[in-house]
Every structure is written in C-alpha cells, then in structure tokens.
Amino acid sequence: MKDASGNKFLIRRIRELSRPMTVESTGLESDIRPLKGIRAVLFDVYGTLLISGSGDVGTAAASPSDAAMHVALTVAGCEPEPAAGPRGAELMLQNIAAAHARKKAAGIEFPEIAICEIWEMILARLLKERLIGLRPADALLEPLAVEYECRVNPVWPMPGFPEVLRELDARIEAMGIVSNAQFYTPLAMEALSGFPVDQLGFRTDLSVYSFRAGRAKPSPQLFQQVLVPLERNYGIAASEALYVGNDMLNDIQTAARAGCRTALFAGDARSLRLRNQKPADLYPRPDLIITSLLQLPRALA
Numbered sequence: 405m406k407d408a409s410g411n412k413f414l415i416r417r418i419r420e421l422s423r424p425m426t427v428e429s430t431g432l433e434s435d436i437r438p439l440k441g442i443r444a445v446l447f448d449v450y451g452t453l454l455i456s457g458s459g460d461v462g463t464a465a466a467s468p469s470d471a472a473m474h475v476a477l478t479v480a481g482c483e484p485e486p487a488a489g490p491r492g493a494e495l496m497l498q499n500i501a502a503a504h505a506r507k508k509a510a511g512i513e514f515p516e517i518a519i520c521e522i523w524e525m526i527l528a529r530l531l532k533e534r535l536i537g538l539r540p541a542d543a544l545l546e547p548l549a550v551e552y553e554c555r556v557n558p559v560w561p562m563p564g565f566p567e568v569l570r571e572l573d574a575r576i577e578a579m580g581i582v583s584n585a586q587f588y589t590p591l592a593m594e595a596l597s598g599f600p601v602d603q604l605g606f607r608t609d610l611s612v613y614s615f616r617a618g619r620a621k622p623s624p625q626l627f628q629q630v631l632v633p634l635e636r637n638y639g640i641a642a643s644e645a646l647y648v649g650n651d652m653l654n655d656i657q658t659a660a661r662a663g664c665r666t667a668l669f670a671g672d673a674r675s676l677r678l679r680n681q682k683p684a685d686l687y688p689r690p691d692l693i694i695t696s697l698l699q700l701p702r703a704l705a
Contacts, residue, residue, distance in 0.1 A: 410543070411591060414550050418588065418595035421554035425455045427563065428673040432683055435693040438705035439665060443640045445572055445700075446610070446630060446664070448649035449583040451675025453565045453697075454592065457558040459674040460584075469493060472555035480548040482527070483537030491535055495526045507618070514623040516614040519553075519586045520545045550588050559592055562671060564697030566597040566604050571701045573605030578638050580610025580630050582647065584620045584654070589613060609633045621654035627662040648700065651677035652686060660688045667692035667700065 450456040473496070474489030482488075499522045507515030523545050530536045540548060573579060581601075583589065590601045590613070602608060612629045614620040631642045642663030649655025650669045654677070659666050668690040670676050681687065692703050 410546070414546060414588065414591050415595045417547065417550055418554060418592050421551075422558060422560060422596060425457065425558065425560040427455060427671055430670045430673045430676045430695065432670040432676075432693060432695060434670075434695045434699055435690075436699055436703045437692070439646065439691060439703055440705045441644055442646045442665065442704050443576055444578040444580065444610075444634060444638070444645040445576055445704075446580045446582055446645055446647045446659075448647075448651070448655050448669075449581060449585060449589055449593065450559070451650040451672060451677075452648055452655075452669045453562055454559040454596065455562050455672055456675050458556065460557075469556045472552055475555065476548055476551035477530075477536060479551045480540045480544050481538060482530075482540060482548075484530075485535045485537075488530055488535040491533065492526055492530055495529055496522065499525045512619060512623075514620045516584065516618055516620040518615050518618075519549050523549055546587065549586070550591075553586070553588055559596065561596045562697055564700075566599060568697045568700055569604045569606075572704075575701065575704065578607055578610060578634065578640060579605045580612075580634070581606055582612050582621070582626050582630050582659075583614065585613035586615045609637060621651075622658040624658060624662060627659060627664070631662060631664075646691070646704075648694075650675045652679045652681060653677065656686075656690050657688060666690045667694055667703070669694055669697070671695050671697070 447453055450460055470489035470493050473492040474484055477484040477488055477492065500517055503517045503522065504515045527539045531539045594600050597604060610630050610633060612626050614626065617626055617629060619625055634640045634645060645664045646667055647655065647659035647664045648667045648669055656666045656668055670693055694700055
C-alpha cells in the first residue's frame, strides 16, 4: 500500500485470513557441521521462513481457484456474476503466462510479474465481458490481491520463526533476504511474527524481492543485488555469507554459484525441491542440511 494505514489494514487482514498449519516430514536426515567464518545469513521466505500451502510463492505458483476468485471479487466490491470466478481464474493464468513471455522476449531469462499489474488486466477484461459490475479503484488492488492470495496460498510461521532470527541477529553481523516474492510477502512476515521485517533483523539494503527486481530465482542478478551491498556496506564477502533455502536449483545451486555457503532447508515436504535428485547425490552438495530452523544457530561456529 502507499501509506502506513493501508499496510496496517493489509497486515490485519492477512492475520485474520491465516490459520495454523503444521509441517509435513520430508524424511530427510539433517547434516549439520560447524561452519567457520560466517558473518551474514541470507534467507529465502516461502517454504523456509513461512510454511506455504502451495509449496511456493504467490498466485503464480498456486492452483487457480474459482471459489477464491469469486470471494475476493465480492469482498472487493466488484459485484461479480457467477461466471466471474472461473473466468477470472483462467485470466490469472493467461495474463501471467503472457507477461512472462513478453519479458523473456525482452531478454529476461527468469521473469517475475508484479501481481497488481495482473489484477488490473483481469479486472479490465471482466468488466468488458460484463462479469463484474464495478471495477474497484486502484487503491483496492492490493486488498483484492491479498484476499485471493491468502485463500489459494495460505502461509504460517515455520517452527522457529521468528525466534531463530533474534538469536542469529545477536551473533552475526548482517541478515538479508533473497526471495521470489510479491508486495504482500513482507506484510505476511509481519502479520505472522508481530514485527516489521527490519525489526526481525533484516537489513533493508540486503533484502531483495523478485517482484521489485522484475526477475525471479534462479536469476543470478537477484543474488548480486544483495552480495554487492553486502561487501560494499559491510565488508562481508560472498564466501562469508550463508544462504538458507528449500530449493536445490533456485536456492542452493544459484547461491553456490554466486560464491555463498549454503544450507538446504528440508523442513516441510510441501516445499522441499530436490529437483529429481536423490539426497545422497545432491549437487552441488549443500554445506548444511537442516530439517528445522532451530538447528541453524548451532551450525555457526
């Protein structure tokens, strides 16, 4: 949102729409050894700090839901016809795919969308097809996106979030985020932890979200947007940073290629992405495999 009161409304709404979830065992065993020389820890969000009902980030990853679309349009005051739900869900997938195609044609290998732009296109089409009676003002696009997202991809704190962050913040020099995300991601973190992201220990200049960058992991540019200020502003090299994520391609391989140490988070079966590798044959081999965030502090020598 464009002001603090708008953010407060969205945070409250995310909290109201959220329900407890428990992790599902991955069956993997942790592999923890003391790592020396770690001065910074960088995190993925979905599937790492937050349990994700869809196993990943955002509307683009979740299965479209006719019912969620209809409810979101109703709450936003769009006066939807019965056919607006299935048509809107269809348009969601179509517009995301088209936006990705345009960005790839422009030379962006791993494009990311800004979800409110997608909602603008959906609403324009639904209004043209007379499936909604009213297009909400631009100020209501973010509440509309939140209403839909919280229904198709519910999230909940991963065990150890945010307690582990406080412990790490007291022991290391810097923490940051490199995550595929949308505008509601930091709001969800605040809604479910009770603290704004910067009060969780994350530095603003070390927090990169894909919707702002216009690129998604495994784009190496996302990591460079953190690693450059990490060295320039804090004197910390990539080799002194540990990246924690649940995806062997998006997180572990990309972070390792950027020069970071890596920790594979294998705490929830919904979001663990081994990318068709057997645990014994993981490549590149993560420096750590953790099955709970609570294991992380004792791995840092």
